[in-house]
Every structure is written in structure tokens, then in C-alpha cells.
Amino acid sequence: MTPSPPASAPGRRDRKKRQTRAALVEAALRLVAERGLDHVTVEEISAAADVSARTFFNYFACKDDALVGDHDADADRILARLTAVPPEVPVLAALRAAVAEVIEEVQAERELWCLRMDVVTRNPALLPRLVAGNVEVENAVAGVIAARVGVAPDHPYPALVAAVTGAALRAATTRWATAGDNRNLADLVDEAFAALAAGLPAPR
Amino acid sequence: MTPSPPASAPGRRDRKKRQTRAALVEAALRLVAERGLDHVTVEEISAAADVSARTFFNYFACKDDALVGDHDADADRILARLTAVPPEVPVLAALRAAVAEVIEEVQAERELWCLRMDVVTRNPALLPRLVAGNVEVENAVAGVIAARVGVAPDHPYPALVAAVTGAALRAATTRWATAGDNRNLADLVDEAFAALAAGLPAPR
DNA sequence: TGCAAGCTTGCAGAGCCTGCAAAAATTCTT
DNA sequence: AAGAATTTTTGCAGGCTCTGCAAGCTTGCA
Incomplete structure (x- = not known):
């Protein structure tokens, strides 16, 4: 626990989490920009980011949060x-x-x-x-x-x-x-x- | 069409609509004040206002609108x-x-x-x-x-x-x-x- | 009274979101 | 390096929100 330099050595796990989150945000924005909010499902966003739909909700409390951010x-x-x-x-x-x-x-x-x-x-x-x-x-x-x-x-x-x-x-x-x-x-x-x-x- | 005095003679139909809307708003606010937002369903609000759940969505685009108003x-x-x-x-x-x-x-x-x-x-x-x-x-x-x-x-x-x-x-x-x-x-x-x-x- | 318009309702269905428990990946310990 | 511990991902079941459609009822008007 408590990695000595908490900012310099994020580790692979944190890196992947950031990547996944960024991928979800990017996919959500791109798809919604193309098709409009109600013509894009969470399933599609998740597929574009190559994770399951359930994982989407591990990162964002709701669909909109991937678009507006927290x-x-x-x-x-x-x-x-x-x-x-x-x-x-x-x-x-x-x-x-x-x-x-x-x-x-x-x-x-x-x-x-x-x-x-x-x-x-x-x-x-x-x-x-x-x-x-x-x-x-x-x-x-x-x-x-x-x-x-x-x-x-x-x-x-x-x-x-x-x-x-x-x-x-x-x-x-x-x-x-x-x-x-x-x-x-x-x-x-x-x-x-x-x-x-x-x-x-x-x-x- | 075009009722001559649109403001002075609302007619029974408009009156009923206002009543229904007010009943839905009142029921929604009261129930949510009592139990909290996610412990109250549209079905319950509609039942308290004595209309069907489908009718609720004829008045409000979503559950929240009955609470915050348009x-x-x-x-x-x-x-x-x-x-x-x-x-x-x-x-x-x-x-x-x-x-x-x-x-x-x-x-x-x-x-x-x-x-x-x-x-x-x-x-x-x-x-x-x-x-x-x-x-x-x-x-x-x-x-x-x-x-x-x-x-x-x-x-x-x-x-x-x-x-x-x-x-x-x-x-x-x-x-x-x-x-x-x-x-x-x-x-x-x-x-x-x-x-x-x-x-x-x-x-x- | 009879017709036209508007409102309500039930039903089916898509989609959002959550809890749970198993599987997989990563990190830590020995 | 192997195994334990922790975290993340995933599938699944299920409840709830919201929409379109078609049928039935109420209201307004001639």
C-alpha cells in the first residue's frame, strides 16, 4: 500500500483505468456527435471502447456523465x-x-x-x-x-x-x-x- | 376552433387538465419529500393522483419534470x-x-x-x-x-x-x-x- | 342527438441502471 | 517465481423509465 511516489509511479492498473475512461469518453462523444444522443446506446459506446456495458457503469453513474464529465x-x-x-x-x-x-x-x-x-x-x-x-x-x-x-x-x-x-x-x-x-x-x-x-x- | 374568449372561459376540459396536472405535481412532491426520489415510482405518483402511469407521461416528459416544473x-x-x-x-x-x-x-x-x-x-x-x-x-x-x-x-x-x-x-x-x-x-x-x-x- | 376532437388507458418493447457473484487481471508476499 | 490478496471486468437477472400504437371514453359543438 501507499506507493512511495504516488504521482510518478501510477502503475499499469491506474494507467489502464485512465485509458478505459478516456476511450469511453471519446467513443461517447464521437458517436453522439454523429448520431445524436438518443440514437446511441450505452451498449454501443461500450462496444466502441471495447468493454462490456456493465463496465461502462463502473466508470460513469449514468450515460450522460461520459459526455459531460465529472x-x-x-x-x-x-x-x-x-x-x-x-x-x-x-x-x-x-x-x-x-x-x-x-x-x-x-x-x-x-x-x-x-x-x-x-x-x-x-x-x-x-x-x-x-x-x-x-x-x-x-x-x-x-x-x-x-x-x-x-x-x-x-x-x-x-x-x-x-x-x-x-x-x-x-x-x-x-x-x-x-x-x-x-x-x-x-x-x-x-x-x-x-x-x-x-x-x-x-x-x- | 379558436374559442372566442380563450382566457375567460376555459371550459371543463381545460379545468380538468389543470386539476390533473396539479394533482400529479402535488402527489410527486409529497411522496418524494416523504420517501426520497428513488423510492417513489411514476406508478405510485400516478396512483396517488388517480390516473394511469401512461397519463403521467402525457403531462410530463419525464419523472423529474413533475417535481421541478416546466x-x-x-x-x-x-x-x-x-x-x-x-x-x-x-x-x-x-x-x-x-x-x-x-x-x-x-x-x-x-x-x-x-x-x-x-x-x-x-x-x-x-x-x-x-x-x-x-x-x-x-x-x-x-x-x-x-x-x-x-x-x-x-x-x-x-x-x-x-x-x-x-x-x-x-x-x-x-x-x-x-x-x-x-x-x-x-x-x-x-x-x-x-x-x-x-x-x-x-x-x- | 350525432359528430369531431381531445384525453386516457393498456400493452408491448427498447433502453437505462443496479446488485450480485464468478472470472480475469494486477499487485503484493513469501 | 508461485501463491495469496486485491481490484477490475463481466454476465445475468430484474426493476424502472419512457415511447409508440391502437382502442375506448369524455368533451365541445352543431
């Missing part, structure tokens, strides 16, 4: 980063810094995200799940913000800021993945946060 | 109100005015919404669907805003404002339905919009 790991990292930001940094700036890391990783997987966004917009039934992951994160973020600004956990401010910044992030990511311009996601997020801090003035 | 009608009204607001009104104020009507109706159904929020928070699988309805509305709202401020439909500003105000509304509604204080939803929404317009300054 962002629990991201959530933990964002929370850790947020708590690490010095208290004197303004709330919006702290949040912007907390998501920097995740944003870079998303940027690194641009093609995957473009495909994912394409699939989601063409299959609106997936939209709920794509937004939902964020909501769970927002609740946790709200708690950290409450402590940071020194108000009660049920004060309206933390929940508002968490929800609003989550929405801003989503808007920026959507634009980044769908628009033709090849700007960095980080730049789009910066613009969105700047607009928030300025009170959302009309452009120009 | 807000398409609200969406249409919000869009109509928004386009009716004079162009010189600032964007945030226009949005606030556009949702006033819907907010009053939600306020009128406070108990229903409290139960619904309780069910959703205790069954997080429902959370996606609750937020999703808003997203569809937001896209339409973004289009109207783009026209209002005179930018291209794919400009980042309209999408950002639509997403952010949607999030603010959601935060206010959540607080209104869960918190103990009996303040008006309209007041909470006003506060949220004011905070948005001020750039989300830390309280105090």
Missing part, C-alpha cells in the same frame, strides 16, 4: 486554491485566481471541450448536467467566501457571488468553445470578471 | 416584458422589470416553492433540471439584450449579462425559499440586482 476533482482544487489566497485580496480577484489552474487545464484540452460543447448544444437534454456540476461547487465556494469576508454562512452575499461568478465562468467558457476566435480562455474570463467588478456596464 | 410559459412572458421595456432603461433595470411579473407569481406560490426547494436540496439529482430551464431562457434573453444595446448577437456582453442575472435570480430565489426570514422575493431580487450593479462589493 468535475469533482476540479472542485476540490478550486476550493483549496481559494482558501490559499491571502484574505486582503478582494473577493472577485481571489475567485479569479482560484480558478486559474483549472482554466489552464481546460485550455489545454480545447478540442475535447469544443466537441463537448457541440454535443451539448445539439442535445439540450445534456445541458442540465453540464451546469449542475458547477452548482455543487458554488455551494462550497459560498462557504469559503462567507468565512473570507466574515459574514454568516447564510448571508446572501456569498451565495450571490458564488452563483454569479459561476455563471460568468460558464458564459466565458461557452464563448471560448463555440466562437471562432482563438483567444485564450483566461483572457475571456478576465474580461468577464472585469465586467462583473464594473457592475456590468453596457459595452462601448 | 417554465416555458414564464420564459415567453419574460421575453415579452423585456422587449416592451423602453430602450433608454439600463440593461439591469430592464431585466429586473422584465421578471417582476413572474416573481410575483412565484411569491404567490411560496409554499409550493418551499416544498420544491426542500425536495431538490434533499435530492441533488434534481438540481440539474431546476437550473436547466433557466439556461434556455437565458439564451433567448441574451438575444434580446444584444438588440437592445446594439451589439452583434455573438458579442460576449449579452450572454454574460443573461447568465449572471439568471444566477442572481436563482440565488435570491433559493434564499427566499430556504431561509427563515419572511421577506418578499421581490426585495431579495432587488438587493441582488443592486449588488450586481455595484460590482459585487464585499458587505459592510
Whole structure:
């Protein structure tokens, strides 16, 4: 137990698990992009990834999860980063810094995200799940913000800021993945946060 | 065809439909509040509303819809109100005015919404669907805003404002339905919009 | 009253998802 | 390197969700 370097020596088993998961995600996205969500069965996705249908559900709780992904790991990292930001940094700036890391990783997987966004917009039934992951994160973020600004956990401010910044992030990511311009996601997020801090003035 | 007074004389048929729908919603919320989402079947909900299970799916596309409701009608009204607001009104104020009507109706159904929020928070699988309805509305709202401020439909500003105000509304509604204080939803929404317009300054 | 339209219902069936236990693969121990 | 321990994969049975279809009933209207 406890392999001495847990990150450097993943071992064959972990490697295979990553491969299988990636294969399932790739097969799911490709097939659904081709045929549409309800013309692709879990059986077909599993066959394309060369595993049994039962194994699919060992990796994903439901069919949609293979398409939208689970962002629990991201959530933990964002929370850790947020708590690490010095208290004197303004709330919006702290949040912007907390998501920097995740944003870079998303940027690194641009093609995957473009495909994912394409699939989601063409299959609106997936939209709920794509937004939902964020909501769970927002609740946790709200708690950290409450402590940071020194108000009660049920004060309206933390929940508002968490929800609003989550929405801003989503808007920026959507634009980044769908628009033709090849700007960095980080730049789009910066613009969105700047607009928030300025009170959302009309452009120009 | 085309009943002369469509609103004043609903007729027995429409009345029955509304009753059936309300009975299904009530039964679904009550049963799920008691037992939890996956310990209640559509068959049981239908039985409690005294209709067949097949009829349930004539009213709702899926089990969850009976719990979170469909807000398409609200969406249409919000869009109509928004386009009716004079162009010189600032964007945030226009949005606030556009949702006033819907907010009053939600306020009128406070108990229903409290139960619904309780069910959703205790069954997080429902959370996606609750937020999703808003997203569809937001896209339409973004289009109207783009026209209002005179930018291209794919400009980042309209999408950002639509997403952010949607999030603010959601935060206010959540607080209104869960918190103990009996303040008006309209007041909470006003506060949220004011905070948005001020750039989300830390309280105090 | 009689007809047309709309609503409800049962039925059959595809597909999603879960629990269980056996088989296979990987890792650990000796 | 052989065997034990652990993890992963798989098949199977089964319940539940949701859909299409056709028959039967209710409602609205002339």
C-alpha cells in the first residue's frame, strides 16, 4: 500500500483505468456527435471502447456523465486554491485566481471541450448536467467566501457571488468553445470578471 | 376552433387538465419529500393522483419534470416584458422589470416553492433540471439584450449579462425559499440586482 | 342527438441502471 | 517465481423509465 511516489509511479492498473475512461469518453462523444444522443446506446459506446456495458457503469453513474464529465476533482482544487489566497485580496480577484489552474487545464484540452460543447448544444437534454456540476461547487465556494469576508454562512452575499461568478465562468467558457476566435480562455474570463467588478456596464 | 374568449372561459376540459396536472405535481412532491426520489415510482405518483402511469407521461416528459416544473410559459412572458421595456432603461433595470411579473407569481406560490426547494436540496439529482430551464431562457434573453444595446448577437456582453442575472435570480430565489426570514422575493431580487450593479462589493 | 376532437388507458418493447457473484487481471508476499 | 490478496471486468437477472400504437371514453359543438 501507499506507493512511495504516488504521482510518478501510477502503475499499469491506474494507467489502464485512465485509458478505459478516456476511450469511453471519446467513443461517447464521437458517436453522439454523429448520431445524436438518443440514437446511441450505452451498449454501443461500450462496444466502441471495447468493454462490456456493465463496465461502462463502473466508470460513469449514468450515460450522460461520459459526455459531460465529472468535475469533482476540479472542485476540490478550486476550493483549496481559494482558501490559499491571502484574505486582503478582494473577493472577485481571489475567485479569479482560484480558478486559474483549472482554466489552464481546460485550455489545454480545447478540442475535447469544443466537441463537448457541440454535443451539448445539439442535445439540450445534456445541458442540465453540464451546469449542475458547477452548482455543487458554488455551494462550497459560498462557504469559503462567507468565512473570507466574515459574514454568516447564510448571508446572501456569498451565495450571490458564488452563483454569479459561476455563471460568468460558464458564459466565458461557452464563448471560448463555440466562437471562432482563438483567444485564450483566461483572457475571456478576465474580461468577464472585469465586467462583473464594473457592475456590468453596457459595452462601448 | 379558436374559442372566442380563450382566457375567460376555459371550459371543463381545460379545468380538468389543470386539476390533473396539479394533482400529479402535488402527489410527486409529497411522496418524494416523504420517501426520497428513488423510492417513489411514476406508478405510485400516478396512483396517488388517480390516473394511469401512461397519463403521467402525457403531462410530463419525464419523472423529474413533475417535481421541478416546466417554465416555458414564464420564459415567453419574460421575453415579452423585456422587449416592451423602453430602450433608454439600463440593461439591469430592464431585466429586473422584465421578471417582476413572474416573481410575483412565484411569491404567490411560496409554499409550493418551499416544498420544491426542500425536495431538490434533499435530492441533488434534481438540481440539474431546476437550473436547466433557466439556461434556455437565458439564451433567448441574451438575444434580446444584444438588440437592445446594439451589439452583434455573438458579442460576449449579452450572454454574460443573461447568465449572471439568471444566477442572481436563482440565488435570491433559493434564499427566499430556504431561509427563515419572511421577506418578499421581490426585495431579495432587488438587493441582488443592486449588488450586481455595484460590482459585487464585499458587505459592510 | 350525432359528430369531431381531445384525453386516457393498456400493452408491448427498447433502453437505462443496479446488485450480485464468478472470472480475469494486477499487485503484493513469501 | 508461485501463491495469496486485491481490484477490475463481466454476465445475468430484474426493476424502472419512457415511447409508440391502437382502442375506448369524455368533451365541445352543431
